Each structure stands twice: as C-alpha cells, then as structure tokens.
Amino acid sequence: MDxxxxxxxxFFPRTDLTDxxxxxxxxxxxxxxxxxxxxxxxxxxxxxxxxxSPVPVRVYxxxxxxxxxxxxxxxxxxxxxxxxxxxxxxxxxASSGAVVISVGYRLAPEHPYPAALDDAYAVLExxxxxxxxxxxxxxRIAIGGHSAGAxxxxxxxxxxxxxxxxxxxxxxLNQPGLDDRQDSWSAVKFTDTPWFxxxxxxxxxxxxxxxxPATPYAAPARAENLTGLPPAYLATAEFDPNRDEGIAYALxxxxxxxxxxxxxxxxxxxxxxxxxxxxxxxxxxxELGAVLRRALAG
Numbered sequence: 167m168d169x170x171x172x173x174x175x176x177f178f179p180r181t182d183l184t185d186x187x188x189x190x191x192x193x194x195x196x197x198x199x200x201x202x203x204x205x206x207x208x209x210x211x212x213x214x215x216x217x218x219s220p221v222p223v224r225v226y227x228x229x230x231x232x233x234x235x236x237x238x239x240x241x242x243x244x245x246x247x248x249x250x251x252x253x254x255x256x257x258x259x260a261s262s263g264a265v266v267i268s269v270g271y272r273l274a275p276e277h278p279y280p281a282a283l284d285d286a287y288a289v290l291e292x293x294x295x296x297x298x299x300x301x302x303x304x305x306r307i308a309i310g311g312h313s314a315g316a317x318x319x320x321x322x323x324x325x326x327x328x329x330x331x332x333x334x335x336x337x338x339l340n341q342p343g344l345d346d347r348q349d350s351w352s353a354v355k356f357t358d359t360p361w362f363x364x365x366x367x368x369x370x371x372x373x374x375x376x377x378x379p380a381t382p383y384a385a386p387a388r389a390e391n392l393t394g395l396p397p398a399y400l401a402t403a404e405f406d407p408n409r410d411e412g413i414a415y416a417l418x419x420x421x422x423x424x425x426x427x428x429x430x431x432x433x434x435x436x437x438x439x440x441x442x443x444x445x446x447x448x449x450x451x452x453e454l455g456a457v458l459r460r461a462l463a464g
Contacts, residue, residue: 167404167405167433167434167435168432168433168434168438168444168446170441170443170444170445170446171433171434171435171438171441171444171446171447174441175360175435178360178361179192179196181193181361181366183242183244183365183366183369183370183373184369186244186245186273186274186275186276186373189244189245190244190245190246190247190273193241193245193246193250194247194249194250196440197246197249197250197251197253198250200253200254200440200442201253201442202252202253202256203253203256203257203260204260205226205256205260207228207229207260208226208227208228208229208256208259208260209225209226209227210224210225210226210227210256211224211225211227212224212225212248213225215288215289215292216292217284217285217288218284219272219281219284219285221269221270221271221285221288221289222248222270223248223267223268223269223270223289223292224248224251224252224255224267224268224270225265225266225267225268225300226255226256226258226259226265226266226267226268227259227265227300227301228259228260228263228264228265230263231263231264231265231300231301231302232263232264232302232306232459232462232463233264233265233302233303233306233307233308233335233458233461233462233463234264234265234266234267234293234297234300234302234306234307234308234462235258235262235264235265235266235267235307235308235309235310235336235338235458235462236267236269236286236289236290236293236307236308236309236310236319236322237251237255237258237266237267237268237269237309237310237311237315238269238271238286238309238310238311238312238314238315238316238318238319239251239254239268239269239311239312239314239315240311240312240313240314240315240316240341240437241273241313241314241315242313242314242343242366242369242370242373242374243273243274243282243314243317243370243373243374244273244274244275244370244373244374245273246273246314246315247270248268248270251268252268254312255268257451257455258454258455258458260455261451261452261454261455261456261458261459262454262455262456262457262458262459262462263455263459264308264458264459264462265300265301265302267289267293267300269285269286269289271285271286271318272285274373274374274376275373275376278373278374278375278376278377278378279374279375279376279378279383279384280383280384282314282318282374283318283321283322283325283383283384286309286318286319286321286322287322287325287326287331290307290309290322290326290331290332290334291331291332293307294307294332304332305333305335306335306462307332307334307335308334308335308336308337308338308396308458308461308462309322309323309334309336309337309338310336310337310338310339310340310458311338311339311340311342312340312341312437313340313341313342313343313362313408313436313437314343314370314374316338316339316340316341316342316343316344317342317343317344317385317386319337319338319339319342320337320339320342320344320386320415321382321383321384321386322334323337323395323396324382324383324386324389324395325383327394327395333396334396335396335461335462336396336397336398336399336458336461336462337395337396337397337398337399338398338399338454338457338458338461339398339399339400339401339412339415340400340401340454341401341402341403341406341408341412341436341437342386342400342408342411342412342415343367343370343371343408343411344385344386344387344408344411344412344415345385345387345388345411346371346375346380346384346385346388347380347385347387348364348367348368348371348407350409350410350411350414351410352406352407352408352409352410352411353367353407353408353410353411356405356406356407356409359405359406359407359435359436360405360435360436360438361435361436361437361438362406362407362408362435362436362437363407364407367407367408386415387411387414387415391422392418392419392421392422392424393422393423393424395419395422395424396424397424397425397426397461398416398419398424398425398426398427399426399427399429399457399461400412400413400415400416400419400426400427400428400429401428401429401430401431401450401453401454402428402429402430402431403431403434403435403436403437403438404430404431404432404433404434404435405433405434405435405436406434406435406436407436408436409430413428413430416428427457429453431446431450432446433446434446434447434450439451
C-alpha cells in the first residue's frame with residue numbers, strides 16, 4: 167500500500183451498516199472534515215428536478231463552462247447527499263471547467279432499486295432539456311460518479327441507450343461497484359481492506375436490491391450487450407473489492423467497440439482519494455478533472 171495512505175488506515179472507522187440512519191450520520195461527519203475548494207469563481211445553486219419523486223440537485227457552474235456532467239455521489243446506495251458530496255462536486259467543477267449537476271438521489275433501504283436510477287435518469291433528461299439555461303450545449307453532457315454513484319452512471323448509459331433517450335457524451339466511472347454476484351478475485355479475497363470490505367459490500371447490495379432480482383440496470387456487469395455506449399473513463403483502486411469487476415467491465419466495453427481509458431491506481435484503496443495530502447490522491451483527483459475537460463471540449 168502507498169505509505170502516505172497507509173499512515174491513515176488506523177484512523178478509518180469501520181462502518182456499521184446495520185443501522186443506516188446512524189451510518190449516514192457518521193458518514194456526514196467524515197465528509198465534513200474534507201476541505202472545500204474555493205467556489206468564488208463559480209455559481210452554486212440548489213434546484214429541484216420535477217419527477218414522480220422530485221429530485222434535489224446542486225448545480226456548480228464555472229465561468230465559461232465547457233459542457234456539463236450529471237454527478238452521482240458514492241455511499242453504498244444508502245449514504246451520502248448533496249452536502250457530503252459538496253467538496254467533491256466543487257473540486258470537479260473547478261478542475262474540469264464543467265457544470266457539475268450533483269444529484270441527491272433517494273437512498274436504500276427506504277428506497278431500494280430502481281428509485282436511485284429513476285432519479286438519476288430524471289436529472290439527465292432535465293439537464294438536456296435545460297442545457298441552454300445551464301450555459302452548455304445539449305450534446306456536451308456527460309455522466310459520472312464514485313462507487314455506487316458510478317454504478318448508477320453506468321446504468322443510466324444502458325437505460326438511455328435502450329430507451330433511445332438522451333445522447334450522453336461520456337461516462338466517468340470511478341471505482342464502480344457493478345456486480346452484485348461478488349465472485350471476482352478481488353471481491354472474494356479483499357475481505358478486510360480499508361474503508362470498503364466484504365461485509366460492507368454485501369450489505370450495500372442487499373439494501374439496494376431490497377430482495378428483488380438484480381437486472382442489468384441494477385448491476386451493469388450483468389448486461390450482455392455493451393455496444394453503442396458512450397466513451398468511458400474507468401478507474402480502480404488496487405486494494406478494493408470492486409477492482410476486478412471494474413477492470414472486467416472496461417475490457418468488455420472495449421470489446422464492444424466503446425472507446426475506454428482505464429487507470430488502475432497502485433497502492434490505493436476504495437475511497438482513499440479523500441486523503442488529500444497523499445501525492446497519489448492529488449494525481450487521482452486532478453485526473454478526474456482533466457479527463458472530463460478533454461471529453462467535453464471541442
């Protein structure tokens with residue numbers, strides 16, 4: 167493990183997901199410790215996207231923005247909100263120059279699949295319909311996220327393709343959880359890795375699926391056909407149960423004719439990007455912005 171990251175491992179608490187309400191509170195306290203970048207060079211506004219269940223969003227609009235990204239937070243499908251994602255959404259807007267539309271999707275177990283996916287898709291449609299108001303062109307809208315949010319981003323691209331919905335410019339999948347079967351080498355072997363481990367992984371899927379079957383829109387690794395999807399950037403962490411399913415999905419995208427950039431970050435673990443003092447975290451975070459900037463330019 168990267169020595170700069172390893173020094174912080176003893177300070178990472180184990181998360182008890184048996185009580186989602188308490189888990190959310192603890193997650194919020196951790197997120198509050200993450201420094202927030204300067205937002206004076208951008209407009210930050212809260213909106214509500216009309217849908218069967220209205221969806222709160224927070225829009226970060228840098229001056230002279232190049233395109234937009236619908237951004238989905240992590241948290242195992244049951245933690246996280248607009249406030250916990252604020253430091254990350256602001257950082258991505260600053261580093262990419264893109265309008266970031268951070269989505270406060272509904273959380274499991276109170277709202278199992280497909281609630282979060284419905285919310286994410288509604289925001290994508292809203293973003294395309296309101297592109298002029300956002301100051302971007304409707305064909306320069308990407309989708310992305312961390313972890314569970316990256317799952318939702320991948321699922322939205324499948325859904326948009328199958329529904330002949332909005333054209334998505336790009337998908338950014340950071341440490342995605344894509345396969346409920348948990349049978350890859352990393353999912354089987356990494357039972358006690360920092361922050362994200364087998365017990366937490368299993369609980370997250372159980373809450374999200376709510377006892378229902380895993381369709382390809384819930385677990386995109388189950389999708390048989392990956393053709394016609396938008397170009398992708400997919401990043402994995404070395405000591406992460408999700409690592410191998412992410413790499414496998416990236417390879418399948420390539421084999422389906424989708425242009426893909428893959429980055430496997432050595433010495434990292436799931437969520438270690440939050441340790442901003444580490445050099446590898448700085449490179450990871452800078453790359454997310456640079457990747458989006460390239461994808462939405464010109």
